Amino acid sequence: MDVKIKVVIVPAEHEGGNLFFVITTLKLIRYRVYLIDTPEIVIYSTQNMKIKIRDFSIGRGYPLVFIAGPCVIESHEGCLQLAEKLKAIFQPRKIPFVFKASFDKANRTSVHSYRGPGIKEGIKILADIKRRLDVPVLSDVHDAEDVPFIAETLDIIQIPAFLCRQTDLILAAARTDKPVNVKKGQFLAPWDMKSVVEKIRSTGNEQILLTERGASFGYNNLVSDMRSLVIMRELGYPVIYDATHSIQLPGGQGNVSGGERKMIIPLARAAVAAGCDGLFLEVHENPEQALSDAATMLPLNNLPCLVDQVLEIHRIVSCE
Template sequence: MVKEVVLNDKVIFGNNRPFVLLAGPCAIEGEERVLRIAEKVKEITERLEIPYVFKSSYDKANRSSIESFRGPGLEKGLKILQKVKDKFDLPVISDIHTIGQAESAAEVLDIMQIPAFLSRQTDLVVAAGKTGRVINVKKGQFLAPWDIEQVVKKIESTGNEKILLTERGVSFGYNNLVVDMRSFPIMRDTGYPVVFDATHSVQLPGGAGDSSAGERKFVPYLTRAAVGAGVDALFMEVHDEPSKALCDGPNMVSLEDLEELLIKAKAIDEIVKDI
């Protein structure tokens, strides 16, 4: 058993509960698209009775190229995420990249995410912990699963024990990632719920030269395997037109494929957790 991380009466992570879905487009490409995707995913998850948190980034500060699309920025992006909350009664998650973003982001975000490349940045992790929000740490591609315990201790030092830990693959040679399914029980030994990032795990970092490539076709296989390993949540970036997405299109799940993927994942989850 792990600690339950409670977001609200509908969204509770851990303790052998059904998996929670964290999903939405990689970056906020515009208010209209964000609202459209949020509405569609909410319809799907309500139909399947899957707890749902909307995800999108107001700033992708770790893009490969200086010319890459990053999103609308903190102020405008948070306003759009607030509209998602108000219109659809959904909790939201997004990344912070600097200490200065923590306080402003905490006014809107229900879950504050630490990007993988920044997971060892002590001051950032501590600043996030001090907000009192739920903190989702993406385990760095350069970290072993047992290394995440030190990140957990940094957050716990603030008195915050509302922690989620996400596996998103580990570097495997150049421009490639691999997911070690042993990482889920190892990370769970910290006492906190674990999340599987199904789309970034099939990313090929820098694989397109000035941007990352990806292998979307493997998302269903890794998703089923991770749910079979007993994860507490799934993280997926979804888009209505992945081929035209301004960020991470090659590894995002198409909205039209999401429901079938979740139906199969839920069936496995119910068997594994005896729900």
């Protein structure tokens, strides 16, 4: 589509020569104009940026994607069985699906809480699920030195919300040229994610996903501001809504976090109506018995109905 823009050129006197402006067309499509110390000016559009994962794309104009799985790997067999059941829900509906599971929950509230099987065993399990079920896999990383090892298996590398400002970690993930999903910290405004995007882009990696997972609302509480989805989407990259962590009550049960599970489905529907490109859902066959985030996971038997509901909402809001 042809878009007319007006560019006003001013002296590039900013120290370091990397002054940039964000200008907006009448269609509210964001462009960046970089003014450098030479007369050269680079203009590029981030309209309709898409992320390619195997045989499907994530972004505006593409099917809603689901990133789903348990909070943490509890066992090899249990993780494989859940992945099989999730695939059986998504595949007949022809829905893009990424299996997620953490191998190490390094940010648990209590030192006594279950953290997972660890990086070596966890990645081995994810690699087996990826091979046997032919599904892409995602997991989070906490240390920059672990990135090369996990990148051999993961289709998407995730940066946890608490670490979304850790430059070394972000750059290490970005330099793999793998898609990087960054969860917006509960302490950040949506427009602050612009700096995170620029860190990843500085490596030449344009495979960026941004995930909204709620904002701190006083102590032990989170709130979802649906405007964040719209604002972050204007940065030019696909936006995912984490409907399960967004209903978390951090530290709300003393030595573990609580949550309001009944809010998962309403907020997921609202996020899709607001225009997100995908949903992140932590799912468990028996959440009450889960070893991590028991209060915030969606029961597996609730998933098919939710999927059908949000697919219809996505169909409606995609008619622009």
